[in-house]
Amino acid sequence: MKRLFLQASAWILCILLATACKNAPQNMNGGSYKTMEVTRGTRTLNQNYTAVINGRQSVEIRPQVSGTITQICIDEGAKVKKGQTLVIIDQVPYEAALQTAVANVKNAEAAVATARLMAESKEELFKEHVVSDFDLQTARNSLFQAEATLAQAKADEINARNNLSYTEVKSPVDGVSGMLPYRVGALVDASISTPLTTVSDDEEMYVYFSMTESQILSLIRANKTLEEALKQMPEVGLQLSDGLTYNHKGKIDAISGTIDANTGAVSLRATFPNPEHMLRNGGSGTIIFPYVKENALIVPQEATYEIQDKIFVYKVVDGKATSAQVEVFPVNNGKEYIIEKGLKEGDIIIAEGAGLIQEGTVITPSDSNDQPAQ
Template identity: 60%
Template sequence: MSRKISKVKQGLLLLCCLVAATGCKQAPPAQMETGYEVMTVAPADRMILSTYSATIRGRQDIDIYPQVSGTLTKVCVTEGQRVKNGQTLFIIDQVPYEAALQTAVANVKSAEAALATAQLTYESKEELHKENVVSAFDLSTAKNSLLSAKAQLAQAKAQEVNARNNLSYTVVKSPSDGVIAMLPYRVGALVGPSIPQALTTVSDNSDMYVYFSLTENELLSLINQYKNMDEALKNMPEVELKLIDGSVYGEKGRVESISGVINRQTGTVGVRAVFPNASGILHSGASGSVLVPNSYKGVIVIPQEATVAMQDKISVYKVVDGKATSTLITVAAINDGREYIVLDGLKVGDEIVSQGAGLLREGTQVK
């Protein structure tokens, strides 16, 4: 009986081994394969608009300060008024300066009379000295009195000129064509050269200066593109101005100057563009954005999503023999946020992974 049970157990064991062996011989599950979008590199032309924050200033923003002290007796302009060069803006109390001028004129006349007397005295002493009636000392004294009278007359005339100038300074005139800013002082206010705030500001806004900055890399790219700074200023395309409300200003401007010094704190260089402002839409002190077009012809352009950035290095995955091969590239400093212009690392005809490059690893099979 025990022998029969033992044979049954052996049979069951053998059956289990066969089942296990059959399961071990089953084929492994198929691996999942992922497809990637690829592109073949080809030359293309691109016009890329680079945007830079900008501030707008008038060609001249002149703060008007009085050159003499006194009470404002008349304000001849209003805020926002357009004025001409030499137009009267303010009048300061003229009474004390008119009195000072009259005193100066009287002093000149007195000095002229004193000079005439000294001249007659000297001539008389000179004749008497020839006849040995007066001594050489008396003649020298008369001559010195004549010289002193001449000096006093010159001093009196200088005081007269100064008095006339001070009187003319009581009429404050515009030094250029422009638009009047705010008027912080009114009739009756005491003003002078040391007042904390200007009487007003005259802004010449017939043309407007728009200031923005380029990074050091963008500056070098610009110089490399046009060979030197002078050629860059001559041949740079016209720029546009986007206003604070998002609209684009109707007139185009041109880059007029680029600073020759890089700011150590910001690492940028200042650029000035000039825009015509015949319509008067632009105002000094406003802000906006400058749109600078950059034209590239026959260049290699790839989507930015085809790249992998690691610190300051940018790479793509070329497809070589069906496998992903990481390749470092050099791109232009200027881009539109969607595409890169490749300067080095790729050539026409290369095949690269155009999407999902960040998920790839070196040697990944690309289907």
């Protein structure tokens, strides 16, 4: 029993000692800490944005007349020229319709000639007082009617010729064709849900991405107007879906004039050259947008600490650590912060372990002190 009592007493004593050590105030007498002088420098910081790649002109090819496909004139994925025939739809009914329209025109022309002769004859007879004014006007009206019928017949002929020409489905642009979901014998019409194919002009590619409203506003404030901001946009890079960087730079040449009400984002367009035809319509990638910060105050991230999403550093003032809240540029390289407010050039700050120091700690600079940021 005595042994149990002694063991319990020992455990209680250990707990009391541990609690006392925990609650004891930390040493404020200071120690040796690495410090640095805040200096200015130039950094290029990259921000990534998810992007969608489209051809400069991507056209869905759909038939304008209905019928059965009788011939496919291209291979899937082939380069095509403007005006090149892609697909031929059964022409027989449309050739017959054209022949009928041509015959109707000839019939109408004969009717006009007959009506004109009749009207001219009535004119002469009316002058001789052989026919009445009523007979003359009736002949004239018959001529007008025949001429109207001829005009309608000619319009039908034009329509028939157009329909026949539409049986040869042609590419409206130079580009590369997509896949062909229909085969010879398939019945198609203008209302099909899936197009015959898609032709994409891929000499240049449009890459679309989005920025937040606040980012766009920041760019506008920095350049005073949206037009000037667009002019000052830097060249951007493109990371492809395989993780590799595209060989050519792009230029942002369009900013949407509206904000997406659902996402609060603003769409932008960058144009990239595509001489090797590596970029394909419908592809995806990541825009690499560079922010070049010149003459900026730069501090390492290890010299900062955070409290409730606010960033602080410890300045050395009169030999003691003095906390200072700072505002940083929202983009960083993972190692450094660009300081926008809270510090000035020449300030001395704790360079490492800021989160382990207390306000008012006496600072003794180490041998590697006052090294500016590289």
